[in-house]
Amino acid sequence: MEQEQSLIKAAQAGDQNAFGQLLNARYDTIYRFALKWCGSVSDAEDITQQACIKLGKGIGQYRGDAAFTTWLYRLVINCAKDWQRTQARHSSDDRESLAVTAYESAALEVGGVTGEETSGHAAEAALYLQQVLQQVSKLGEGFKETLVLVFGEGMNHAEAAEVLGIKESTVSWRIHQVRKHLNLLNAEGGNYE
Amino acid sequence: MSDKQADKLASLFDAQQAAPINPDAKQQAINAAMQAFAAAQPHQAAEADAASATGQTNVNHGPLPWWQKIKQRFFQGFASSSRPTDNNNGRRNSMTQQLIWRYGAGATFACVLMLAILIGVKPTDFDDNNIALQPVEIAERGTALSPEKVEADALTEQRGKQQAGENTPPLNPVEIKEQALAENFGASAPATTALQLKKEARFVTESAKRSANAMGVPTISRKPIASLDSVGNSAGITNTDITGTQAPEEGRDDFTRVEENSVKRVVDEPVSTFSIDVDTASYAFVRRQLNHGVLPQKDAVRIEEMINYFDYQYPLPESKRQPFSTQVVVSESPWKPGNQLVHIGIKGYELERKQLPKSNLVFLLDVSGSMNSRDKLPLVKQSMALLLDQLNPQDTVAIAVYAGAAGTVLAPTPAKEKQKILDAMNGLNAGGSTAGAQGIQLAYQLAQTHFDKQAVNRVILATDGDFNVGITNPDELKSYVERKRESGVFLSVLGFGQGNYHDHLMQQLAQNGNGIAAYIDTLSEAQKVLVEEATSSLFPIAKDVKVQVEFNPATVSEYRLIGYETRKLNREDFNNDKVDAGDIGAGHTVTAIYEITPSQSDSKLIDESRYAGNRSQDDNKAQNAQQHEEFGFVKLRYKLPQESTSKLINQAIPAKTSMSEQSPLMQQEIQFATAVAGFAQLLKGGKYLADWTYDDAITLALANRGEDVFGYRNEFVQLIRKAKIAK
Known part of the structure; x- marks a missing residue:
């Protein structure tokens, strides 16, 4: 952590090597978050690239008033939401097929690297997850990121609240709503579980 | 969802966590x-x-x-x-x-x-x-x-x-x-x-x-052969020319996320404080999106800017010692039976042309590469030419530009040498990246050289909002503009173009510089902002105007301020003259609307607090009966442009619908403002509007168009129709 602080300082002073190291270390975190968000490998790579570029442009704006991780999550969430907006403008047919694409691309791309068994599991998970996230997005703005931060990144409510710049109670309330909603879906024989 | 299900969800995420990372993509x-x-x-x-x-x-x-x-x-x-x-x-x-x-x-x-x-x-x-x-x-x-x-x-x-x-x-x-x-x-x-x-x-x-x-x-702007549009007028820009050819690109337009004001219980929070806002940028941006058949982003809709786009014919102030009049009218809420709307209307006095103070203007024009489209630099030139016509002969105009580097195109020149100014302006071409901050510094220097204490000293910035070289830190830029404001040079911001528009920065700069932020999408919008409203855009009659409303818990149970989310102030800021707030120009009208639920009404959203509720009612019964005749009390603070201590205006809100006491003209204006407020809320999602629809907005607006000399209100009705079919 301390080492990272000094990397950040150096990068802010214009040291390209330091920035490269910082990015190298943080890329995986950003990518995994993006993958959880969108469920498709190629989309996640695009989101991550946007986030990296934004980081390159904006590292000077990090002031150290929040933890670097917190600041970074905010940046990545913004990139992910930008991506979402471009998605939203494609036709509804596209959106219907999104989950399928996620399934196929995960099967294809994961399969190549880790073998058949894992691929099936990861692809299925990606498909389920996208369906759940789609339901959650329908609850309103802010729910998806809350869910991904709390369940995907394993943050506690206070940490998620800091990233999102909202009250801890709001995070708790949103998570409660998500639980209630998914429960309801389940009872109606919806597509979760 | 049981804990087991929560685990399942977490494990779904875990499966993704384990996904391999493509090293090529990473590189x-x-x-x-x-x-x-x-x-x-x-x-x-x-x-x-x-x-x-x-x-x-x-x-x-x-x-x-x-x-x-x-x-x-x-x-x-x-x-x-x-x-x-x-x-x-x-x-x-x-x-x-x-x-x-x-x-x-x-x-x-x-x-x-x-x-x-x-x-x-x-x-x-x-x-x-x-x-x-x-x-x-x-x-x-x-x-x-x-x-x-x-x-x-x-x-x-x-x-x-x-x-x-x-x-x-x-x-x-x-x-x-x-x-x-x-x-x-x-x-x-x-x-x-x-x-x-x-x-x-x-x-x-x-x-x-x-x-x-x-x-x-030399080139002239024209469409390429492959264009599917009809070939436009190459010399001038018409409305349809711009809106018809510019494809909507919202990807990079930058708006800050704002939560809509929520319903407040009077018992919990009886006092509401905000700064007035005379900007209109939001309306023009929304119009542009709707004209392309696209619903605007929710964050692009600022309800108060939509309402204040229109000029309401509130009574003029009676004497000039008080720079503006205030009207408080209570009407029935069209979207929620039982609720009422409290309109607070402010009208500034009009300056006659011969009374206008001298102006010392610096046009700061963005000529960066991103301005090189037909709805940007050419429109800027035309807009500035329009504004030039409004100036008195002895006013001075200077032009500075910024792109890769900032430069002075025209030293301060009297407005009577109009041709010289026009020539300088027409010689400009777009190219280079944007060094907005250096440009601002240069423009302030120019304004300072001809600084006149009696005159209005103002920098007018025209840009698509792309500041990427120089002081790129918005906070630094803001504080710079703020310091200059104290030295007497104000800043107004005119936004142009789309696809790259940094709304938030523009707003903030104008707010800190005591100026307006307007968004100019067509020549007719330039006409409105720079010709018809030239006096209000250029000459402030009051600054730091703040409104504080205290609701009476005996008569009102809940209230909600419609719009003004970005202008909220703390309760204590009201009496603190150091806290900056919005300005009113000559002839400006400003409207703020509260939706209230009277205590007898059963249309409340928030339940009574089980333990705290009754006590306050008992207290109120003990007080004199006069209190029951008021919904609340409006306080307004303002400073005259040259002064630094504020003045106070007080007015009570009568506890009954006062529409019938108003003149037919006033009723019409109030109803039209209500229609705009309703439409803007629908664009933001309409969460407090129950089943009120675009059709209701059309009906209400149509019935209250009035004379509508310039056709703005008719255009508004058309916009609602477009929103109905927009995706």
Whole structure:
């Protein structure tokens, strides 16, 4: 952590090597978050690239008033939401097929690297997850990121609240709503579980 | 969802957590970020400028930095518009290319080779969602454009020019050149659809203009041959010309997320405080989106700016000792039976032309490359010419521009030398990247040289909001503008264009500079802001105007302020003269609307508090009966433009519907404001409007259009109709 602080300082002073190291270390975190968000490998790579570029442009704006991780999550969430907006403008047919694409691309791309068994599991998970996230997005703005931060990144409510710049109670309330909603879906024989 | 289910959900995420990471993608992203990082360093940018002088660019020539080991790989990443895997990629990656492109832009204009690469890497600059598809042969996009290929294209430019000459004899040489580029591009990607060709051709046209400017060749703006639109008027800009040809691109327009005001219980929070807001930028932006058949982003809708776009005919102030009049009217809420709306209307006095103070204006115009489209710089020039007509002969005008570097185009000149000013303005061309901050410093210096304590000293900034070189830190910029405001030079901001508009920064700059922020999308909007409202835009009659309303818990149970989310103040800020707030210009009208639930009504949203509720009611019963005749009390603070201590105006809100006591004109104005407020809330999602619809908004607005001399209210009704069918 301390080492990272000094990397950040150096990068802010214009040291390209330091920035490269910082990015190298943080890329995986950003990518995994993006993958959880969108469920498709190629989309996640695009989101991550946007986030990296934004980081390159904006590292000077990090002031150290929040933890670097917190600041970074905010940046990545913004990139992910930008991506979402471009998605939203494609036709509804596209959106219907999104989950399928996620399934196929995960099967294809994961399969190549880790073998058949894992691929099936990861692809299925990606498909389920996208369906759940789609339901959650329908609850309103802010729910998806809350869910991904709390369940995907394993943050506690206070940490998620800091990233999102909202009250801890709001995070708790949103998570409660998500639980209630998914429960309801389940009872109606919806597509979760 | 049980805990078991929560575990399941977490395990779904875990499956993704374990997903492998593609090292190529990682390397590519890091390379791209390195480029952005290098470009963001001030000394690097300076090097880029220096490089442009020698015809070099920092993107393709010069020693390669370590991270960019393989040139090929770099281009693989960015020639992605032709990536065969996914037809969405082009659009998304074009954002990447725009970034790269912008940083390289300062260096490009002297370099034809770079221009050719630009054509190659940035073909999908325009949105493809809103143009009706023609029945054309649709095939896959061409193969990747490698740098070598692009160079080859540049070399074949001459040949393309000749071909075009043969095919289309009646066109003039400039047109032929543009066509040649368009055709040339089409030839290099033969499988492109006609639709794509159109967009690309338009980009090429602009590139051609830029290169022509760089070579000193005069060009006129016109559409390329592949355009599906009718050929527009090339000399002037008309409304339909702009709105009809500019495809909506909302991707990079920058709006801050704002939560809509919620319903407050009077018992918990009896006092509401906000600063007034006379900006109208939001309305123009919303109109532009709706004219393209797209619903605006929710964050782009600021309800108070929509309401205040219209000029309501509230009674003028009776004496000039008090610069504005205040009206408080209570009406029934159209969307929620039982609720009532409290309108607070403010009208500033009108200055007569001979009373106008002298003006010392500095136009600060953005001439960066991003301004090079027909709804930007040409519209800026026309707008400024309109404003020029409104000035008195002894007023002074100076022009400063900023792009790669800031410069003075015209030293302060009396407005009577109109031709000289117009000539200076018409000589401007767009090109280079945006050094907005240096430009602002220069403009303030110019204003300072002719500073006149009796005059209105104002910098008028016209930009698409793209500040990427110089003081890029918005906070620093804001505090700079704020310090200058204290020295007596104010700042107004006129926003132009779309696709790259940084709404938040523009708002903040204008707010800190005691000026208006207006968004100019058409010439008629320029007419409204700069001609009809010239006096209110230029001459403040009161500054730091704050409103504080205290509701009476005996008569009101809940209230909600409609709009003004970005203008909220703390309760204690009201009496603190150090806290900055909005300004009112001569003749401005400002309207604020509260929705309240009277305590007898059963339309409340919040339940009574089980333990705290009754006590306060008992207290109130003990107080005198007069209290039950008021819903609340409005307090207004303002300062005269030259003063630093505030004055106070008080007015009670009667506890009954007071519409019937108003004149028919006043009733009409109140109802129209209500229609606008309702429509704006619908655009934001309408969560407090129950089943009130666009149709209700149309009915209400139609019935209360009044005389509508300029047609703004009719246009508003049309906008509601467009919102109804927009996606």
